[in-house]
Amino acid sequence: MQRWALVVLTLLLCLWLSSVAAIQIVEFCPDTYTKNEPDEYLVLAGTGPLADLIISDSVGSLRFPPSAVLDSRAVIARNGTAYRQTFGVSPEYEMMDSSPAIKNMVRKGDLRLGNEHDQLILTDHGTVIQTITWPGDVAPKQGQIHIYADGAWDRRMLMIGQSQLAPATYDNVTLTAFVSPDSSAGVFYDAVNSARQSIDLNVYELTDPAIGAALIEAVGRGVSVRVLLEGGPVGGISPAEKGVIRSLQEHQIPVMLLGGVSGVHARYRYDHAKYLVVDDSIVLVTSENFKPGGFPEEGTSGNRGWGVRVSDPRVAAYFAGVFSLDWSGVDIAPAPAGPGGGEEEASGTFQARSPAATFSDTTVTPVLAPDTSSLITDLIAGATHSVRIEQAYIKNTSAGTPNSFLKAAIDDARRGVTVQVILDSAWFNIDDDKDNDEMVAYINQVAAAEHLPLEARLADLTAQDLVKIHNKGVIVDDRQVLVSSINWNTVSPNENREAGLIIDSPGVGAYYAAVFATDWDARSGSSGGKIGRTVFDPLKGGIAAVVLVMIALAVRRRRA
Template sequence: MRRIAAAILLVCLLVAAVDAVQIVEFCPDPYLAGDLDEYLVIEGRGVLDGYVFSDGEGGFRFPPGTRIDGRVVVARSGPAFEQTHGYLPDFEIEGRTPAVPDVIQSGNLQMANQGDELFIYHGTTLVQKVAWPGDVRPREGQIHYLENGIWDPRPLGIGQSRFGPETFEGVEVTAFVAPDCSQEAFLSAVSSAEREILANVYEFTDPTIADALIGARERGVEVTVLLEGGPVGGISPEERAVAGALNRSGIVVLAMETTDLAHAKYRYNHAKYLVIDGETVLLGSENFKPGGYPAPGLQGNRGWVVILEDPDLAAYFREVFLIDAAGGDIVPLEGTAAELYTPWAPTYAVEFGPCRAEDARVTVVLSPDTSALILDLIEGAEESIAIEQAYITNETRYELNPYLAAAINASRRGVVVQILLDSAWFNTEDDADNDEMVAVINRIAAAEGLPLEARLADIEANNLAKIHNKGVIVDGRAVLVSSINWNANSPAFNREAGVIIEHPAIAAYYTAVFLDDWNASKGSGAGAAPGPDRLKIILAACILVWLIGLYLYRRRRT
């Protein structure tokens, strides 16, 4: 009887092993010519004897006795895979290096870019089938992966990270805003550094920040700066001058860009943060530019920034930085010897100082890794949502931005929603930007009788250069501070960084700043700075009024 039970148990274990082995990741269309770096990842446990992996035209099996205990990476070419990913695969299909064992081929398994299938057979039993298009949508550079039984829960490109959501308790937070007190807080954080500063930022043109980092380097702090290598409009002469000054001081300046060795990990490296001494993180909506960190009493952008003091949170961001700053897409950025200068700015009456709070709960939001947390934040609102954004664009002509759609849906269940958008001419001059978006939101609110209102910020009334913020406040308890714009690209394809801070004092602080901007912007079209087309219309109207007045004057004279 015991032998029969043991035999049944052995059969059950073998069946379970068959079920456990599966393809959990593959990349059929990488960037290298000829796709020699295409690969698949198999997950499971046990001996792989009897398993065949095929695309219907060719296939392979593993050498007899090969065991799997977790994940096994199989690439077409070991050296090509190493060039793309920085390490060798476990097996290769086309024997190209003695350092990597070969699978046993049968025909030619080569994954087609736009349409193909992968099969796993155990004996004559089909264990798994993956098809594209179908199970996944093909795209160059796309890594397809299985998570909780779902293929491609979010876009994942070659070289990108896969950080999961992480929350940190007991964080000390200093909240501040641009233009009021951003420079003072930033310089104070840099001056506290004793060992290391890691800076990741989209654009860097501020001479004052450059001088602060140079000063840190001169007192022995190791400083590394990572920039976007291809920002919109290209790297400016001002940024080249800053890079040159940093280079000459011994600071390492790197750029993320597509090279001969690797494709850029992200469409844009758009994050804006510092990691200081592995203990502190400074993070926000602002680039390292004079408009984001103006001297006290000078005009600049409206932006939100925080300093977060917690070694575990800082370790998380340090790991993000080190992963992003490695690989074939990272190159030294050589600057120029041009003189640094700070452009003139109007004066500004400071209203807000920093706000410090202890024992905050902080959840990290990374794009594209965990940007879905923003949806969770909005969908969890019960009473109020305040949104201040540089701009909001829809996914398609017929599909609302998902964050905006979630906010509108929240208003349908009674949540009071306020949306404030920038009104600078470059965000209002076209046929489908902020002024049209405000009109659309308010039409929906009026048609359905919702507690929902959108406004254009009156930047003249509040003496701001522009709204550059990417912030959300929910229920007066949680605040999103981030670099994540509300468009189709930023959450899904950029490297972005943000945090959701849960603390009543921090929420109250940013609510006061938001309401100051909101109350100065009564009326949905208030403060829209005239762009070139609008200036022409205004000029034409003035001429028309003058001609009509002249005509009426002459008629009265005759």
């Protein structure tokens, strides 16, 4: 009998210990934007009693009130009122007594989360069950919320105010694929002109007066139109955009700037998305800004870009939700009215070769940066026989290590997957010492050194009558296609608001593969050996070789 009693007690003890061990710190923000960080906080998640847990650092400690129990998660803020002002909701507990509606922690000393270095220790009955140290477990950055998920800290960079959208996939979707400059304008204006209730538009830059006029016409039909723009684009808001903004405002169309509030930290480095939602049933997603070069008149030259018009209420609802989140932030403000001018115009003639095409029974997965941009790496890494990449540019990290998307593509080639890369050759992308021509040379040097099925080329703009390559597209195995606004640099997937779609469809894959092949094979015969074909300069190749050796040595040191 005593033996059975001992077994039961042991089991109960193990169950109790496991319930406590399941509680852990899963989120914290030590360095907020508020002076002296009264709104700093941490989050516990799990289930079980809290009275015997202690949270401490090297200076102070916190205990929970007697009888406290955790049934899911709880926020412990330094000052509950300050936390509410920043995050819009009250925490469950606070360290400093600021409100009778918020339960107080029992303090010993003064636990404050250090901005640049500190630690958090979670103990139960004197036994340490979790330790978090920074720098170390996380890299401190002002405004960053550190999240523990899937066994690791900070799988994505989450800044204060940013969304945390989960991946979603939709089957049996009907969509229309199009490319610029061939067929973009027709699809775009058909979508806008079909609106009967609402248009929500989010784009980095809107300079095309024809697009502005179409939105004004929609308002005349009784359509509710909202426009969200980037508040601080590179080079500032252009006179052409100011002119469009003024026209929209004169017709009572609200135009808001994301990141346009003085003294308020923007949630995103740039609002670089390019999409619109029509009547909560249609969403148009593209790589192109709403400028004449992205949506030129028929027969007029423009940028190479990709886009899709999705006719599906489920996908439209997803993007409508994203728009609502971004529209309601504290960092948006009405665009200032002001004189415009210098309207941009597309120029040059163009013979369209790729009409828009409609496909049914596709599978669509939205990709939002920074929330789910890791899906791009997963897409590329899942290739089995081919990856075709067309980008405005590719930038490696500031430390010189390969761009994460490019690294995934090179790793594909090391597995025998054929990888092709087209980059823009407009002067502003080949004029400096570290831009597209050097990147093409680097990629081809890697291919030559390792005998990989990997090749990069600069686009022949002359042969294609294109202004520039502004695309951010990927085709995997000729059936999965990425259409998005996400550039291949460090900031775009990690810090910007970006929007895109991964489409799984053999038909859509074949459509974009044909467009890619046209761009890949284009030759003008007048490029002087630089544009439209593989670029390999002996000097640059030698530099790339040295870089490869340095990277290899660095990797060996890390492994050692």
